Amino acid sequence: MTQEYRKEKKYGMVIDLDKCTGCGACMVACMAENNVPFRDNETDKLKSITWMRVYQLNNGKSYPNEEICYLPRPCMHCEGHNGHSPCVTVCPAIATDYDRETGIVSQIITRCFGCRYCMGACPYHARYFNWWDPVWPDGMEKSLSPNVSPRMRGVVEKCTFCFHRYQLAYEKAASEGRRELRENEYQPSCTQACPAGAITFGDLINKNQAVYKMKKDPRAFRLLERLGTNPKIYYLSSREWVRRAGDNYHPDEETGIVKNHR
Amino acid sequence: MDSAFIPEGVKRCPFSQFLAGLGVVGVVLAWGIYAMLLCWLKGLNQTNMNDSYGFALWIWADLAIIALGGGAFFSGFLKYIVGKDELKNIINFAVLIGFICYSSALLILAIDIGQPLRGWFIFWHANVHSMLTEVAFCLSCYFGVLTIEYIPLILENRKIDKIPFFHNLSHNMHEIMAVFASTGAFLSCFHQGSLGGVAGVLFGRPFAYREGLLVWPWTFFLFTWSAAAYGPCFTIFLTRLLEKITGKKLVKDNVIDLLAKISGWMIFTYIIAKIIDTWYWAAVTVHSKGQTLMDFYDDNMFYGLWILVAEIVVGGIFPALILLTKKGRNSEALLWTAVILACLGVCINRWVMVLQVMAAPVLPFEDWALYYPSWQEVATTILPVAYGIILVMISYRYLPIFPQEKELNPIESY
Numbered sequence: 001m002t003q004e005y006r007k008e009k010k011y012g013m014v015i016d017l018d019k020c021t022g023c024g025a026c027m028v029a030c031m032a033e034n035n036v037p038f039r040d041n042e043t044d045k046l047k048s049i050t051w052m053r054v055y056q057l058n059n060g061k062s063y064p065n066e067e068i069c070y071l072p073r074p075c076m077h078c079e080g081h082n083g084h085s086p087c088v089t090v091c092p093a094i095a096t097d098y099d100r101e102t103g104i105v106s107q108i109i110t111r112c113f114g115c116r117y118c119m120g121a122c123p124y125h126a127r128y129f130n131w132w133d134p135v136w137p138d139g140m141e142k143s144l145s146p147n148v149s150p151r152m153r154g155v156v157e158k159c160t161f162c163f164h165r166y167q168l169a170y171e172k173a174a175s176e177g178r179r180e181l182r183e184n185e186y187q188p189s190c191t192q193a194c195p196a197g198a199i200t201f202g203d204l205i206n207k208n209q210a211v212y213k214m215k216k217d218p219r220a221f222r223l224l225e226r227l228g229t230n231p232k233i234y235y236l237s238s239r240e241w242v243r244r245a246g247d248n249y250h251p252d253e254e255t256g257i258v259k260n261h262r
Numbered sequence: 263m264d265s266a267f268i269p270e271g272v273k274r275c276p277f278s279q280f281l282a283g284l285g286v287v288g289v290v291l292a293w294g295i296y297a298m299l300l301c302w303l304k305g306l307n308q309t310n311m312n313d314s315y316g317f318a319l320w321i322w323a324d325l326a327i328i329a330l331g332g333g334a335f336f337s338g339f340l341k342y343i344v345g346k347d348e349l350k351n352i353i354n355f356a357v358l359i360g361f362i363c364y365s366s367a368l369l370i371l372a373i374d375i376g377q378p379l380r381g382w383f384i385f386w387h388a389n390v391h392s393m394l395t396e397v398a399f400c401l402s403c404y405f406g407v408l409t410i411e412y413i414p415l416i417l418e419n420r421k422i423d424k425i426p427f428f429h430n431l432s433h434n435m436h437e438i439m440a441v442f443a444s445t446g447a448f449l450s451c452f453h454q455g456s457l458g459g460v461a462g463v464l465f466g467r468p469f470a471y472r473e474g475l476l477v478w479p480w481t482f483f484l485f486t487w488s489a490a491a492y493g494p495c496f497t498i499f500l501t502r503l504l505e506k507i508t509g510k511k512l513v514k515d516n517v518i519d520l521l522a523k524i525s526g527w528m529i530f531t532y533i534i535a536k537i538i539d540t541w542y543w544a545a546v547t548v549h550s551k552g553q554t555l556m557d558f559y560d561d562n563m564f565y566g567l568w569i570l571v572a573e574i575v576v577g578g579i580f581p582a583l584i585l586l587t588k589k590g591r592n593s594e595a596l597l598w599t600a601v602i603l604a605c606l607g608v609c610i611n612r613w614v615m616v617l618q619v620m621a622a623p624v625l626p627f628e629d630w631a632l633y634y635p636s637w638q639e640v641a642t643t644i645l646p647v648a649y650g651i652i653l654v655m656i657s658y659r660y661l662p663i664f665p666q667e668k669e670l671n672p673i674e675s676y
Contacts (some may be wrong), residue, residue: 024667044311044312046312046314046315046631047312047313048313055627057627061328071627080465086268086464086466089389089391089392089394090393090394090460090463090464091389091392092384092388092389092392092394092395092398093383093384093386093387093388093389093395094387094388094389095387096384111379111383111387112376112380113376113377113378113380113381113383113384114306114375114376114377114380115318115374115375115377115384116316116317116376117315117317117392117394117460117649119316120316120317120464120620121464121466121627122466123466124466124469124625125313125625125628127316128313129306129313129316130376131305131306131309131312132305132309133305135280152377153305153307153376154305154306154375154376154377155376155377155423156376183602191553201485201643209292223625224466224624224625226550226551227465227466227468227551227624228465229465229466244626245627246553246583246625246626247626248550248552248553248557248624248626249552250549250552253552
């Protein structure tokens, strides 16, 4: 019934890489907000859980021509072709789903049985497996967020665009007799934590929202657009080498040749 | 001591020697079971898998043993549907190998999932769009068919056969075995194919992704084809190995020759299709994603072009050419070479379609991810081998697996 009343949305982000300083506040905020577990020894990054991960890119040149760019990478919440995200279609138990109302790719922790097929399907490495049960330092369990269930060993987890915040915001709006959220009512923790204001979040198909205009910026690009994943994270960079690093190109090709799904 | 259970007219080693053999393999089995329990009780942190390698040694082992076990469905298809009656002399062994391979695959899958107690979700909450769902359903159903095909063999044990009910049951099951063999061939086409589809549908992974027909990527058809082609080679390999170990001829040469010849033609046609697939993938599919063939075979420690050559030329063209010629099939050394290369070839194919898919970077700013298995992964992969050896030992000793053994190895006192 709700679909009759609420407008379809496609929540997404525009991340301005010209503004990102690589401080990692988005990563910290994400971990605290979503009760992301960590271990004493996190040196093996291939077993660390980082729903939001900041990559350090460089232009491949040596000093003094070397340039650095920091690229925050949450889940891309791919729409694929008509909602066929790479990870959603492969999950054998429907433990992950593409929500057509919000455009958010969910992860149903209690349904996941840990086959990890979705991880293999995701080209962004945005999905993480719980190799261990979460163990919190003494007393820390008291500061965990009550809105997000900690995950047990043996299941896959990932960025949800802080979906619990959407639910809370929607409950509040409903209590005030509104069916639609205002632009700033629902914002993920990473967006709010970014001190440089590099992350903008909103409904990508709502012409009145900032992200709608920002995604049309000539500096905009998405990661691996050529694969047809149709991600909902847009990046802005005024540097050509950064835009080129977002996808694979043949030497004779120009960047930004894929303009589909925009 | 157990002579009453041994088929009439055949000779077996002393019981003590048999027990000693079981004991040695049993130690390996126990090692694997210990590792399996560690994985179940402590979780998959016992492995060296990581977030880049969600699929690793186990999934490769799964795919490989199912391809090698393909001899069961293809031999059954040839005997019961095509009408190659000579294959009745090797079909029992092919069924036994298939039973071992498929039960092992199911066991490995049960170890490989992070929440084993939720394994039934794949049936209960099935996503019909997922290739893995198709794998689970067809694999389980075909294992059921193989069990039904294996039961009459057990009932033919000398002692069991003396009980009229079991004797009649066995007879009646044999009568309708063509129905099960046909069902098995049908199911096998789908699960072998869906295992190929597991990699082929990954449009986020250009190394694995293939276009195809309707909902099936080309790998769907290539996997079915290759299992039918290479599976019989594994059956021949194990038959010859068992003949070496027992020091007896167990199957007549004309049976092996027929199976080898069919396998040769199947590998030959498959490898042509594989070459076309590889060319199209490199020239069209990968190119459209902004990458080239060499992006997947260069700039890393392990995955060079050598692996493509090993799979297609050494493990495909060579064995096909040997098996296609009468001289090749009649030469013991060449036949051994061909079946070993063929088994390696299909195993390499399954390896690259699992491990290399995970290893190759997709994001331009990421590197190759290389991995080596932990001892727990190795032990649990060897576990099915030990289990298979034990089941072959018991079946060979007590069941009439090879109908021609008595004729080929007459015993003086009889």
